[in-house]
Amino acid sequence: MAPGTFRKYRMLKRYKDIVDVLIKYEFGHIVDRMGLRPFGSFKSRVGKSVKKEYRYLTGPERARMALEELGPTYVKLGQILSMRHDLIPAKYANEFARLQDNVPPFDFESVKRIIKNDLGKDVSEFFSEFREEPIASASIGQVHYAKLLNGDEVAVKVQRPGIRKVIESDLDIMYSLAGFAEQHIEGAELYKPTDIVDEFSKSIHAEMDYVREATNIERFSNNLKDDPNIYVHKVFWDFCGEYVLTTEYIRGIKGDDFEKIDEYGFNRYKIAENGGQSFMKQVFEDGVFHADAHSGNVLIMWDGKIALLDFGMVGYLPDYIRKGLVDTLIAIVERDTSKYIEILREFGMVGYDVDTSKLTLDIEYILNKYYGRPMYHIDGAAMIEDIVAVLRRNWVTIPNNLAMLIKGMMTIAGFGTMMAPGFNIIQIAEPYAKKLMHERLSPKNLSKTAFKDIWEFGRFFHKLPKQMSNILTSVQDGEARIVFKHEGIEPVVSEINAASNRLSFSLIIASIIIGSSLVIQTGMGPVIGGIPLLGLAGFVIAGIFGMGLVIYIIRSGSF
Structure with missing residues (x-):
């Protein structure tokens, strides 16, 4: 079988799995809206296959179970x-x-094969000990405890064999479904499904890139080397490759083992505070932050330090974004809603189709809700959720790096709250915010910014005459064009095509009925029960076609 043919077969099989799982968890309406039911199994095509126990679950619960059943990519x-x-x-x-x-x-045989292919030697030539049973196993890879020949304890992460092909196949299907949804499902383009798949593709490829993860680890190690409360493990580059990542093995207490943390006498509030302060430094000073610091990715070492693990999900904040965040804080403090919205527009979050009047009212409501409250009375996670809910209601798009920041902020807030119920991430953020606002509004920074603005204005006016000349020349030479783009008419066109097809089919059925009636009137043979066979066959065919048309119209809801 040719590679292309095999890939198409694999995609069709995957489509069947997706359709069957969606119908199983009562998402058949989505399958029908996207016209995917023909790709499902015979059972899913002819009816529902919903088990009783799923009917009593909420929509979000059924969606989560469907994603889990569809596998690691989903x-x-x-x-x-x-x-x-x-x-x-x-x-x-x-x-x-x-x-x-x-x-x-x-299996361990696959582990040994991957290490040999990636690093060039057998496991025994690198390690004096290598435990066959993994200490952790996930969708992308699994981690084994080992010892180098010099006795150093290490954690060896090995990528799951064949996972890249599975993910690429699933991504092809996701892009296909996202494109179809944008074109044929009304309102789907507002959620930008193709952009979501793009974001997901970048994220999962980054997670599979072990060289990039090793680089992230070293970057964090350098950024946090002066923090006495945080530890980042060492990378052993000589034992790393495209599919293998070897790092220092760290001993400690799991971040959610509170009983053991208490048993060893560690101050849980101090641990939460140290984690929050480290996150703020990463965001506001380094511009690179760990976006997934939940309790499973944290160890409490025997000296009380926090060891950060798993650097596959890392966020980056360029300097202009960090300055924009400070401007946002200033706008909030000054309760300047117009300035706040203008900053959102500069970030590309607010399009010109957004109802800014409604957005202004919603933002003012949030500002009034929290304005004047002491920091220790503000639930940071709840406030972030309120702000994001307002942005979502108003179709404000959040860039990926800011979404990662929100995710990281809520994750570290959740970790801190679990570690110490009285923990408040807003109180940790306040000193950093005040410091940055003070620096931003200092005379030295204002004069520096003013000089930069004057220089940029100078460049603008220097280039303006030439640019205007180019525009006028293009108009004069007839090269300037105005392009009109029709948006939102695709559903109308689809409905017209569907109606035309149904009308044509109805005319064909009517023609068959009329022709069959004429044949019966002639009495031509052969006959069955005194009725011409040809005329009788015409009526049967017309009846079948007619029933099919009725079923199609009822299932489409267009009647």
């Missing part, structure tokens, strides 16, 4: 969507945050 998609409160309702985002990608480990 679990990862759900995890990405869980941090996009601006795109999906909060109840779905919160449910998707519960998604776990724990899967059975793959």
